[in-house]
Amino acid sequence: MLLLLLSLLPALASAAAYLNGQSKHADPLPHIPFNPHWHPAGHSFWFRRQIDDSASRFMTVNATSGVQEPAFDHAALASALNKRGIEATENDLPFTFIDTSSTHVRFRVAGAGMEFDGAQLKDVLGVRENILVPLRLEEPSEDAGGATSVRFVNTSPRALALWWIDTEGNAVAYGPLAASSELLVHTFVGHVWRVGETDGRVLAVWRAGIDEGVARVGEKVVSKLGPESKTVAAKGRAFVRGNQVWVRDESGRETQMSTRGSAETPFRLTVYHSPDGKWAVVWQFTPAQSHNVYMVESSPKDQVQPKLKTISYLKPGDKVAVDRPRLFDLEGRKEVETSEELFASPYAVTNVGWDAESGEYRFIYNERGHRTLRVVGMSTTGAVRAVIEDTQKTFIDYSAKTYTHAIPGTDDFIWMSERDGWNHLYLFDMKNGTVKNQITKGKFVVRSVEFVDDKKRQLWFKGYGLVPHQDYYHAHLARINLDGTGLTVLTKGDGTHTWKWSPDFTKFTDTWSRVDAAPRSVLRDAVIGEEREVVDTGNISTLLRGALVAERFVAPGRDGSTPIYGIIIKPKNFDASKKYPIIEQIYAGPQDFFVPKAFSPLTRQRDIADAGFILVQIDGMGTNWRSKKFHDVCAKNLKDAGFPDRIAWMRAAASTRPWMDLERVGVYGGSAGGQNAAAAVLFQGDFYKAAAADCGCHDNRMDKMWWNEQWMGYPVDASYEASSNVGAAKNLTGALMLIVGELDTNVDPASTMQVVNALTVANKDFDLLVVPGGGHGSGGSTTLGRRRQLDFFKWHLLGEKPKLWNRVGKGASG
Template identity: 45%
Template sequence: MANFSQSSLIYMHRKYLHPFTFLFVSIFTVSAGYAQQNTVTPYLPSHAQMLQAYANVNKLDSAWKKLPLNYTIRPNWQSNGRQFWYGMRAADNQSDYYFVDAEQGKKQKAFDTRKMAEAIASVTGKPVPANKFRVTQLVYGADKKEIRLKYNDAWFKCNLDNYHCEKTADTVIKTYDPNQPLQRRRYRWESPLNDSLSPDKQWVAFVENGNIYAKAVKGGTEIQFTTDGNADKPYGEISWSPDSRHLVAYHIDPRKIKEVYYVLSSVPGTTRGQLKSHEYDQPGDEFTTYEPFLFSIADKSKLKVGDEKIDFFGAPALHWRDGNSRYFTYEKVDRGHQRFRVIEVDVENGKTRNIIDEKTNTFIYEQRIYTRYLPKTHEIIWVTEKDGWRHIYIVNELTGTQKLVTRGNWVVRDIDSVDVKKREIWFNAGGKNEGEDPYFLHYYRIGFDGKNLVDLTPEKGNHSISFSPDRKYYIDTYSEVNVAPRVLLKNTLTLKTITELEHQDLTDLLATGIKLPEVFVAKGRDGKTDIWGVVYRPANMDPAKSYPVIENIYAGPQDSFVPKSFSPVNEMQSIAQLGFIVVQIDGMGTANRSKAFHDVCWHNLADAGFPDRILWIKALAAKYPQVDTSRVGVYGTSAGGQNSAGALLFHPDFYKAAVSACGCHDNRIDKQWWNEQWMGYPVGPHYEQQSNITNAGKLQGSLMLIVGEADTNVPPESTYRFVDALIKNNKDFDLLTVPGAGHTDGGPYGRQKKRDFFVRHLLKAEPPARNYQESSVE
């Protein structure tokens, strides 16, 4: 609990809290003694105590929503690039606004919110409550004594000396999004056009009856390049060489995307269910193929490119060599995600050469491949995990030589920008700063030569930065899951802090009785690797009792998921107040660590990091006897729904109850791109072997399934087929189908049912009987 001494915490809790919360301080100060004695008894509340717990949770949830918690700011930069304003949530749901002069390092209130609300009300003739006054645009005058602001889609001009306001004409503001990367990222498979004008504007290329034509703009001369195209297998996806001498196009063998279906059962005003469908690729489905060809305007020739069809994704973007229309490159990911290439094509003979050719026995994470082409220097900036950690390389396009820019046992997470003139790369990374959580993001810049690495964010914590339009200044927001956020304005050149803009005060939050989460680390299955997670406890936890554990699980390999920034007010914290210890863990198989850590998921999604998760929870129990490993529950949504159900199928000796929402219970039913990325292609027997549906007969423990009948992300039949298999195996389970709902955890009703489920099966208590309007004990 940062920034508060133990004595000040005790005073604050005595002064502000209802009686049960002082017990929290006792836990804080004496839990070590109980850990040594290890004399705890299971927490098994009575029905009356459970009713009171629900009432306390509702009060806390209501109290948290009213708190003026600010985790970050959004700067709105003025046109001069030196000044900006931002809004902050204040007490009583009011918003206060601040004006900052970055050049002078000064921050001041932009105006008095109540006075401004009254001034606007006097102009509009309608009441404007201060707690509902929200400004969406704001422009300061040169003398800072007049502002133009936008409220409810109307512009007002206001004098800050006397708060005299009047309506004014719409003000045009050049918008700047500080959270967007400096350089736009082109989608790797962003297709060319089907009809196009040549760069020299002398020819128009087009497709007619499935064949490629070019027609002179002047004179009307027409060239037909192909005759073997037709409506079933047309040519298309045309693009020109920069010198207008060649066309690149593809002979396409289309495959129609198959559809999945669902029924809307409860559409108002109808008496019949409505059948809906949408296109949806599943693992193993056929893809459209593209066979590349070159066409010469000069000799009207057709030339095949290389020997391979493009059988995955669409026609790729082409990158022509600067000042030379003889060569272009394109990128190719082989289906199965085990090979990535940058391929060079010689337009004079159609021959190809691999400039980059990366192969792996597991997978290449296609969505995180980064390439940036620098045509003037014939270089490619490439980010890859080929040395076991995600790092930056500079590739010479002419020779294929690869030079490592960053190195070490840490992970480059993202590229912000590339400064070609200074030959610098700006990026963020995790694990570089020793002694910290390896998932914490820090921001850096480095030379193309791998020298002069600069950390823009050296302070301990998880960082997020945004730049001024000219990048002379940046705003650094950093925190930890249990350390309040700080927002600093810094100078990009000197890296010095100009001023601290915000530092969240936790007094009101702690006064509610909340206990901030704990970061916990334990060794994984190999006995060496650190596994990181967080722990949420009840505010009124009795150190002489042991409490059930509930794990919030999402083991999707596309990312890591344990929160790293300050945000204690969430569903996990709320569930904990009912009498649970709630945890979240990133086990092996998730992203943002080493390649070996990530590779655990390959052909192995059913693993879900469970060996690491179980060891982590057991290590937590070894340190804190209040953790009851005989009563462990788990819940999750989507891939987490697959994981939570899998916990009872594959690890019933440890997990005893699970709530699974809209799970992808069989990876053959789910979306193609996600599942082939991790489970591979072709679809092999491991898909069936790891299916929850196939293994439904292994179910032990208590299971609740939730599904939205209109889920377009994971087809609802994934859950229904699991239900069918459970019924055929004579298994007991609960099912909640939410009419009209999409990809969801069931919304407020589903979350309520989830809490009730865990109360019944882990606390052995009855939740409120809501149909009888059973109230809590006050």
């Protein structure tokens, strides 16, 4: 996923083209989503209430009485701003975030802090800002609402780089973020932005909210393989110097304890000292191999001649960096020998820490191939044991389904696992490594843990499948005791829920919606979920402004029983007497599910549907957040992509919707979705007639290591070849359009060109669009790419051949 800052200008143009393309048509579904901001004391919160397309008011809600009122005198403030030469009206103020922590309202306008007491406006320095919290994992952008902005603040003394993550998860280079500077970026609600080093290392990722947000990034960088610190150890502590581990005693005497360190296998700088100060663990590591990928920038801005670009990019089967925890006796000033039998083939290790008695150091070992995940205990005697262990025949979804929490003052440890076939939480006794009890249990999954009350021995979690007779993927909040009793679903209402806690976690606001239902927001208590006050409601007719409601549909999958969920979007001029070709937007990446659940504009989907198609999105087997069995369909089998479920779903939908034409089905997608789209016409050509594949990882041996080994396994075996679009290129029977950016640093662009070569050798016709200077997702992030894809489907599914169309491939015609 790492991107290097290669050529900013072409990539910047790509990002700008997408954003400008969206802003051209004033958002057809204008909506300010409910977004509460709690007072630090927790007694109230404020939010912006939309009045019409261009008007809003700031409201405060008393969390005890439920009384709502304007947060300040809007007319008086607008008048005061106008006197300052700042254009404003009472329903259209030039800011979207207010600070209510003081007795008067504060805000920022054009970077300047101001305070209004109801009559006078004055300049102030201390304004509490809307600091955005970085995402735990990078996620695709969502079209969740209208325009907003993010102010990126770089507090480090070096230049950084900024990327926008599009709606299919593709990273588009946006531009530089100068050292010790700020940059205000105009974006859209739900869009995701990444800041990283200019060499491609990711520092943090944020999602833009309704209000202007501040994304701060500075000197502190956390390595995936463990945090490093350059702080010199105090007396009586271990430290690293010259590739070896040393100890300094109370008198200041320094003694070298290790002898095995070298420039090739150094020790990391972080030292994990035991609570009693008598022991320490330091990780020794062997760096990963070098694997360079080369790309030619054909049309650089600063010269006529092309440039060769080189990036470091590990692929499946390559040698990873290996960390090996080593134990040291600080009183004896020596290393304690320990066996590495239980962590001999790591993909990664993660620190857990010492037990309270300083008798054992613990860490998580993720075995290469991702079929074993264990907590390893390293005793001060040198003995090593498996404290907790999970094994799977297919894979362990370590990248999305890991959670640990130690209960202070006890040996209790919360561990997330799919050992019973569903993603649940378990309470372990770390002394003897046994399960005390399963905390959550049933045919639902735990998505994440909100927080744990260690004293009350309760936890709150986000789950899917918690409410019968609802869409399985609806997110709900629940509370449960650590002994597994007292499961209580706190959110009510048929829809997917989001919530925001009061500072003391005794109350929360609950907002829910669906693609076919407007948002509704209420205030609830955190114990039983009792509704205390209705805060805000939306109107679906107003939000849609004449557009047709997206339709939810569920039908059995390939096995005839498992519910498969999807949505159907009709064109705005829909005529039930006509038959429409179907276009599926596909992304079958096993890391998540992808069918929208909450109300959102669905802008790109509607643009395609309005051209004369029925647009569908479906989550088939092999995608995430259902049972382990459902997920395992993808194991060593990414070519499956849930196609049998998708086809069964479309057939079921068309059986009662005669306007859906199953003889004209197209599909498009980018990245993993690009692989899926091409696979549709290579492996399922009897059903899919046309496919547009953007920046596809068409052969999993060519793509990034971490994502592909997670699902395809290690070592690289025949399953990789079996899922390759390159090997299947000879099977092409329908129409295929391939798009690639020549500077794609997410997916090696040679992956697309190898499909081109295989199609050429097989004497197959195809369409190819290469974007000079383009990065990952050039088909979806450029105006040309989106237009060419739509023209492609109009030609092959509607019979509308574009006036200008350059075909590339065997037998191509102009």
